[in-house]
Amino acid sequence: MISALSWFGDLARFGGRGLWRVFQRPFELEEIGRQIYEVGYRSLPLIAAAGFAIGAVMSMHTRASLQRFGAEALIPMGLGLALIKETGPLVTALLFSGRVGAGIGAELGAMRVTEQIDALESLAVDSFKHLVVTRMVACMIALPLLTTVMNFTGIIGGYVAEKVISGISFNLYFTRALSAIDFEDYIPATAKTILFGFMIATISSYLGYFSRGGTAGVGQASTRSVVLSSILVILANVIVVKAIFFFFPGAAQ
Numbered sequence: 334m335i336s337a338l339s340w341f342g343d344l345a346r347f348g349g350r351g352l353w354r355v356f357q358r359p360f361e362l363e364e365i366g367r368q369i370y371e372v373g374y375r376s377l378p379l380i381a382a383a384g385f386a387i388g389a390v391m392s393m394h395t396r397a398s399l400q401r402f403g404a405e406a407l408i409p410m411g412l413g414l415a416l417i418k419e420t421g422p423l424v425t426a427l428l429f430s431g432r433v434g435a436g437i438g439a440e441l442g443a444m445r446v447t448e449q450i451d452a453l454e455s456l457a458v459d460s461f462k463h464l465v466v467t468r469m470v471a472c473m474i475a476l477p478l479l480t481t482v483m484n485f486t487g488i489i490g491g492y493v494a495e496k497v498i499s500g501i502s503f504n505l506y507f508t509r510a511l512s513a514i515d516f517e518d519y520i521p522a523t524a525k526t527i528l529f530g531f532m533i534a535t536i537s538s539y540l541g542y543f544s545r546g547g548t549a550g551v552g553q554a555s556t557r558s559v560v561l562s563s564i565l566v567i568l569a570n571v572i573v574v575k576a577i578f579f580f581f582p583g584a585a586q
Contacts, residue, residue, distance in 0.1 A: 380429075388412065426530075428530040472530035476526040491510070
């Protein structure tokens with residue numbers, strides 16, 4: 334127990350140090366832009382395809398349930414609310430932790446065991462700022478944008494499924510889907526992914542940055558990055574949702 338608490342304490346201190354260094358020079362804007370491209374743009378196909386598939390499947394399952402009560406007209410509205418409030422942010426974060434978290438853990442772990450990080454420091458380069466802080470900022474920027482893509486492609490997927498089944502028009506579907514959604518639904522749910530991005534980047538960077546044990550250690554860092562990031566994102570989501578309901582009562586309706 335003491336060992337586990339000590340490890341989480343070191344992780345928290347690592348993350349706090351990263352947040353503090355975000356606002357200190359040099360700002361590494363070029364490297365941040367490159368990382369946004371790597372973790373954000375290159376994740377677009379995965380997120381868009383997953384969102385489309387999830388939207389289509391959710392639409393079909395929702396229809397199977399609401400059809401019993403003659404409430405098929407509520408399918409677009411229910412799908413839109415479910416995606417934007419909870420499914421979109423959480424699924425995007427989990428997919429992000431699988432793709433990006435594993436990549437960060439493996440990349441930094443490989444740099445550590447091959448002594449590339451030591452080489453950077455010998456050249457008077459701030460390895461923590463250059464390798465860790467830039468990835469934190471990139472993940473915190475990219476994840477809300479990817480969540481928006483997930484929500485949009487999910488609604489599109491739901492429309493395609495409904496079009497095939499019921500022949501509903503594009504305008505009618507989107508009017509119904511967006512009719513019950515306001516900023517109290519979208520902003521808090523999407524903003525919480527900034528925290529998820531920070532958590533994923535912090536955990537993955539910490540495990541990779543302090544990796545030991547050669548290639549086996551790199552593999553362990555990559556695997557543990559995905560597992561721990563996913564678990565902590567799910568646990569944090571429970572707390573954040575409760576906080577959203579407290580500060581934004583309208584989001585609970």
